[in-house]
Amino acid sequence: MIKKFVLPMIGLFLMSTVMQASFKKEDIQVHQLDNGLKIIFYEDHTIPSISYYTFFRVGSRNERPGLTGISHFIEHMMFNGTQKFGPGEFDRLMEFYGGSNNAYTSDDLTAYTDWFPPQALEKMVELEADRMQSLIFDPEVFESERGVVASERRMGVENNNEALLYENVRATAIMAHPYHWDVIGWMSDILSWRREEVIQYYRTYYAPNNAVVVVAGDFDPGKTLELIKKYYSDIPSQTPPSPVSTIEPPQMGRKEVVIKKQAQSPSFQVVYHAPNCRAADFLALSILEKPLIQGESSRLYRRLVRQEQLAISVFGGISETIDPQLFFISVQPRPEADLTKIEKIIDEELNRVVEQGITDQEYQKALNIIRSNFYSSLQTNSGKANQLGSNELLYGSYENLFTMVEQYSQVKREDIPGIAKKYFNELNKTVGKLIPQGGNQ
Amino acid sequence: MTRNLTIISILLLILPLATMASVKLPQPEKFVLDNGLTVYFLQNSELPLVSFRVLIPGAGSAFEPQGFDGLANLTATLLLRGTKTLSAEEIAESLDFMGARFRISDAEEYSTVYGECLSEHLPKLFQIAADCLISPAFKEDEYQKELSRKIDGLKAIKDNPGRALQLYFRKAYFGEHPLGQLSTGTDSSLKKMSLREVKKFFSARYRPDTAIMAVVGDIGREKLLGLLNQSIGQWPKPSSPPLPVTIPPLPAPKGKKLILVDKPDATQSYFALGASGFAVDDKIAAKASLMNTLWGGRFTSWLNTELRIKRGLTYGASSSFQSWKAGGIFMASSYTRNDKISEMLDITFDLLQTAKEKGFSDEEVESGKNYLLGQFPRTLETNASKASAYLRIVYYGLGFDYYDKYLTEISSTRAEELKACAKLLPAKDFVLVVVGKGDDIRTLLSKYGKFQEKKITDPDFGL
Numbered sequence: 001m002i003k004k005f006v007l008p009m010i011g012l013f014l015m016s017t018v019m020q021a022s023f024k025k026e027d028i029q030v031h032q033l034d035n036g037l038k039i040i041f042y043e044d045h046t047i048p049s050i051s052y053y054t055f056f057r058v059g060s061r062n063e064r065p066g067l068t069g070i071s072h073f074i075e076h077m078m079f080n081g082t083q084k085f086g087p088g089e090f091d092r093l094m095e096f097y098g099g100s101n102n103a104y105t106s107d108d109l110t111a112y113t114d115w116f117p118p119q120a121l122e123k124m125v126e127l128e129a130d131r132m133q134s135l136i137f138d139p140e141v142f143e144s145e146r147g148v149v150a151s152e153r154r155m156g157v158e159n160n161n162e163a164l165l166y167e168n169v170r171a172t173a174i175m176a177h178p179y180h181w182d183v184i185g186w187m188s189d190i191l192s193w194r195r196e197e198v199i200q201y202y203r204t205y206y207a208p209n210n211a212v213v214v215v216a217g218d219f220d221p222g223k224t225l226e227l228i229k230k231y232y233s234d235i236p237s238q239t240p241p242s243p244v245s246t247i248e249p250p251q252m253g254r255k256e257v258v259i260k261k262q263a264q265s266p267s268f269q270v271v272y273h274a275p276n277c278r279a280a281d282f283l284a285l286s287i288l289e290k291p292l293i294q295g296e297s298s299r300l301y302r303r304l305v306r307q308e309q310l311a312i313s314v315f316g317g318i319s320e321t322i323d324p325q326l327f328f329i330s331v332q333p334r335p336e337a338d339l340t341k342i343e344k345i346i347d348e349e350l351n352r353v354v355e356q357g358i359t360d361q362e363y364q365k366a367l368n369i370i371r372s373n374f375y376s377s378l379q380t381n382s383g384k385a386n387q388l389g390s391n392e393l394l395y396g397s398y399e400n401l402f403t404m405v406e407q408y409s410q411v412k413r414e415d416i417p418g419i420a421k422k423y424f425n426e427l428n429k430t431v432g433k434l435i436p437q438g439g440n441q
Numbered sequence: 442m443t444r445n446l447t448i449i450s451i452l453l454l455i456l457p458l459a460t461m462a463s464v465k466l467p468q469p470e471k472f473v474l475d476n477g478l479t480v481y482f483l484q485n486s487e488l489p490l491v492s493f494r495v496l497i498p499g500a501g502s503a504f505e506p507q508g509f510d511g512l513a514n515l516t517a518t519l520l521l522r523g524t525k526t527l528s529a530e531e532i533a534e535s536l537d538f539m540g541a542r543f544r545i546s547d548a549e550e551y552s553t554v555y556g557e558c559l560s561e562h563l564p565k566l567f568q569i570a571a572d573c574l575i576s577p578a579f580k581e582d583e584y585q586k587e588l589s590r591k592i593d594g595l596k597a598i599k600d601n602p603g604r605a606l607q608l609y610f611r612k613a614y615f616g617e618h619p620l621g622q623l624s625t626g627t628d629s630s631l632k633k634m635s636l637r638e639v640k641k642f643f644s645a646r647y648r649p650d651t652a653i654m655a656v657v658g659d660i661g662r663e664k665l666l667g668l669l670n671q672s673i674g675q676w677p678k679p680s681s682p683p684l685p686v687t688i689p690p691l692p693a694p695k696g697k698k699l700i701l702v703d704k705p706d707a708t709q710s711y712f713a714l715g716a717s718g719f720a721v722d723d724k725i726a727a728k729a730s731l732m733n734t735l736w737g738g739r740f741t742s743w744l745n746t747e748l749r750i751k752r753g754l755t756y757g758a759s760s761s762f763q764s765w766k767a768g769g770i771f772m773a774s775s776y777t778r779n780d781k782i783s784e785m786l787d788i789t790f791d792l793l794q795t796a797k798e799k800g801f802s803d804e805e806v807e808s809g810k811n812y813l814l815g816q817f818p819r820t821l822e823t824n825a826s827k828a829s830a831y832l833r834i835v836y837y838g839l840g841f842d843y844y845d846k847y848l849t850e851i852s853s854t855r856a857e858e859l860k861a862c863a864k865l866l867p868a869k870d871f872v873l874v875v876v877g878k879g880d881d882i883r884t885l886l887s888k889y890g891k892f893q894e895k896k897i898t899d900p901d902f903g904l
Contacts, residue, residue: 047821
């Protein structure tokens with residue numbers, strides 16, 4: 001229930017495929033208000049509960065130096081008071097009505113996720129519409145929440161070696177694009193955001209024409225649309241924010257970043273620049289990641305964990321992002337493992353993919369994993385709401401969800417080596433090492 | 442606070458509890474296989490998925506021989522590392538190929554087999570599950586790999602203060618009591634571990650006739666019975682009587698037990714405060730969970746309000762009751778900058794005292810009820826969560842009307858009953874473990890009493 005941001009490196013496997021009978025494109029209703037607010041409905045009365053998700057097209061990619069982490073900070077401030085409801089009242093009212101909520105910020109979007117019983121619907125529509133337009137950013141609360149985010153950074157990055165290394169690796173690999181920094185932002189920025197800047201940012205991005213509301217579960221679409229009109233119609237639209245125009249220049253040689261800190265165990269990561277989620281090569285790489293690094297039967301797990309016993313675990317995959325980001329490989333090495341050898345083995349395995357591709361068995365396996373994960377994510381109202389909203393924001397339309405299987409089946413297994421070759425090469429590679437200092441003596 | 446109470450009193454008039462629709466846990470069908478395995482089944486064909494679970498009483502960490510921490514976990518893990526007919530690689534390949542989720546993991550009182558897959562893959566997944574349970578190979582090289590992975594894993598745990606805290610707390614609270622056995626293992630337990638112990642543990646503890654299985658999803662009764670009889674139904678029932686699965690009464694802290702774990706590079710201090718709780722089937726469970734919801738169990742709880750919302754000391758603070766058959770514990774925990782740890786602890790102790798002295802207001806109780814009732818339907822939304830609920834009800838002997846009764850009890854609880862319930866919260870008798878930077882916090886902590894100190898780099902998690 002804690003408001004949290006999701007580290008973009010975790011769990012970004014793509015979950016999409018053919019739709020089963022009970023969740024069809026025809027069952028989705030879409031509306032748009034005059035102020036630009038887009039609304040997506042999926043009605044399902046299986047349990048007396050509603051998932052109400054609000055997505056804003058804003059994440060750390062919209063930030064700039066000095067304001068890093070501000071998208072995530074506003075996510076926190078969204079619970080801290082409006083002209084109508086004082087600080088903390090959002091949560092108190094929501095819980096009083098039987099609801100609970102969370103929120104997350106990624107590189108590309110910010111999502112507010114509410115789960116509540118049907119009779120709380122009108123209050124929730126009122127609360128969500130209210131905080132879209134009239135946050136007050138009370139100065140005292142502002143300072144206190146700054147402390148919360150600083151604590152979150154200490155916990156999530158500074159006291160977590162893998163996250164700390166990832167922050168360094170991404171900042172080394174990505175020079176120019178705002179993906180250079182992590183969603184949480186740099187500590188010095190966290191400690192110095194100014195209130196006026198935050199308000200300006202909020203005004204720009206928290207506009208109805210920059211938002212999508214997804215409602216899934218036990219509600220009446222007609223009545224709910226009336227409620228949404230009642231509470232949201234008067235929110236003025238804003239001038240659309242300027243597009244993110246920076247394009248990351250091609251990398252021209254291997255980069256390496258080394259962190260030395262007190263630890264008992266090293267960390268090791270390798271990243272390659274990768275295409276954005278709408279690019280033609282994205283699907284092929286998201287098929288490839290499964291036999292390469294996901295699961296105990298994957299090539300890298302077998303080599304590094306099982307055969308050579310250099311690692312405790314491996315994980316990774318391609319980031320599903322609006323702008324091109326990274327294909328990510330993270331290894332938790334054994335304490336005494338030779339990191340150079342780990343890198344060599346990863347190279348060997350990637351070269352094998354580039355030269356020989358993946359087997360038909362591996363290709364089928366990837367498609368099965370995608371299908372199974374996808375159905376699994378649709379077991380709940382919240383899973384459906386999240387899929388509809390993220391597809392709308394990342395792929396331009398929720399409809400993407402209903403054609404994904406076709407898109408995957410169009411990826412030809414024979415094309416994978418050629419696509420892999422474009423990305424997995426020495427010039428495009430960044431390596432990160434966290435090397436323990438002291439602590440054991 | 443008062444500003445909001447006005448609003449809330451108005452709300453009371455327009456949100457009567459009676460309007461709270463809820464869900465019932467559907468009654469499953471029960472059958473017993475020839476080998477004594479009891480199966481609970483519910484068909485749900487909404488999605489082409491099936492979830493199943495098998496709970497094996499006595500195969501958890503509390504039943505490891507003293508000092509063999511991690512034995513139950515090693516045993517459970519090794520079951521997937523090869524059988525008489527399948528290698529570890531073949532098992533991993535088959536599971537991944539289906540996109541199935543399958544694992545065997547150990548809790549304190551039992552181990553659990555978890556499976557979920559597309560319905561078309563269920564026959565294959567049952568076969569693998571049966572093979573793992575019936576004829577594990579327990580090969581020496583697989584054992585060695587897993588053992589050394591665990592040994593190295595301990596170091597990674599100690600690099601993460603939040604995770605390490607939980608293990609130090611377990612040892613501090615339970616000592617040599619079976620619930621103090623750590624599933625991760627410890628440096629010394631893994632040193633004396635042997636494959637012989639694993640085999641012994643498996644043959645003594647894994648058996649079908651005391652196990653409970655739940656299957657929920659897209660499959661018909663007859664088809665399921667056929668599949669089970671050919672797979673897990675073949676798991677032979679041993680001729681020996683089952684070993685006892687009782688756990689001695691839980692230790693109750695007397696006075697303060699204070700422990701400081703020095704982690705010199707920590708930029709935050711993490712604390713866990715624990716005291717006696719109650720058993721799963723205790724009559725107080727529903728009311729206590731309502732009380733805990735208000736004190737430390739949700740975002741607007743007292744603890745999170747004071748530590749996070751009002752003061753920004755932390756990203757999160759929470760408390761919970763953890764219960765087993767033989768008893769349970771209460772635990773509150775959070776973390777903050779090293780120099781703020783005593784401010785954080787002072788507030789926590791104050792809140793405990795206030796709850797005991799003053800209890801909770803009618804408005805708060807109303808809010809807590811609405812919250813628990815309003816969130817309840819989501820807790821039984823998936824196949825897997827229904828399967829878990831069946832196992833919990835059967836293992837702890839709670840009865841299939843357990844959740845109905847629980848909800849009824851929650852909705853009828855009054856504020857004065859919660860005040861009585863707050864007696865459960867710790868006052869003088871507790872265990873407090875802090876992991877943080879010793880040099881920055883030693884003096885700050887000294888006002889609470891004398892802390893026993895340990896370095897994070899010292900082996901093991903006990904004293």
